[in-house]
Amino acid sequence: MKKSADPKKRITAQWLTRGSLTVEASVIVPVTVILAALLMVLFFYVHNRNWYQAAAAEVCLTGNSRYDTGVDAGEIARQKAVERADRQIMPASRPEIEVACGKSGTSASFSNQRFPAFQKFFHLSVRADVDKVAPVDALRLARAVKHTVEEGQGREEEDR
Numbered sequence: 474m475k476k477s478a479d480p481k482k483r484i485t486a487q488w489l490t491r492g493s494l495t496v497e498a499s500v501i502v503p504v505t506v507i508l509a510a511l512l513m514v515l516f517f518y519v520h521n522r523n524w525y526q527a528a529a530a531e532v533c534l535t536g537n538s539r540y541d542t543g544v545d546a547g548e549i550a551r552q553k554a555v556e557r558a559d560r561q562i563m564p565a566s567r568p569e570i571e572v573a574c575g576k577s578g579t580s581a582s583f584s585n586q587r588f589p590a591f592q593k594f595f596h597l598s599v600r601a602d603v604d605k606v607a608p609v610d611a612l613r614l615a616r617a618v619k620h621t622v623e624e625g626q627g628r629e630e631e632d633r
Contacts, residue, residue: 517563518595525568525583528557529601532572536579537605547574554581568597578604 536550554570568585582600586592 514595518597521561521563522597522599524561525558525597525599526601528554529581529583529599530603531557532581533579533601533603536572536574536581537603546579547572550574550579550581554583558583576605578602 532550532554535553536546539546539549551570551572554572558568558570566585568583571580571582571584573580580600580602582598584596584598586596
C-alpha cells in the first residue's frame with residue numbers, strides 16, 4: 474500500500490482502521506432502538522387514554538339521553554361502553570367498565586392495564602361524569618336573571 478503524502482489522510486485512515494466507529498455504533502444503535510420503542514409505548518398509552526375518555530363521554534351522553542324514555546338507560550349505556558371497548562384498535566386487556574345512570578346524570582369509567590408486562594406502569598383509569606341538564610329550568614333561571622338585571626339597571630337610571 475502506498476503511503477499518502479498528506480498527513481491528514483494518513484490520520485483519517487488510521488482512525489478508520491482502529492475500530493472506534495464500531496464501538497460507538499454498538500452503543501448508539503441500541504440506545505436509539507430503546508428510545509424509539511419507549512416512544513411508541515408512550516404513544517399507544519396516550520392513544521388508548523384518549524380513546525377511552527371519548528368513549529366514557531359518549532356513554533354518559535347515551536345514558537342521559539335515554540334516562541327519561543322509560544327504558545333501562547343504564548343497560549343501554551353499558552352496552553354502548555362494551556361496544557366502544559370492542560371497537561378499540563389497540564386493545565391490551567378488556568377494560569373494567571362501570572356505568573351508573575340516575576336522575577342527576579350519568580357516570581362511566583374504564584380501567585385496564587395497557588401493557589400487562591408492566592404491572593405498576595401504564596395503568597389506565599378514565600372516568601367521565603355528565604350531569605343532566607333540565608333545559609326548561611335552565612331557561613327559566615336565565616330569564617329570571619336577565620329580568621333581575623334589567624330591573625336593577627332601570628332603578629339605577631331612575632336614581633340619577
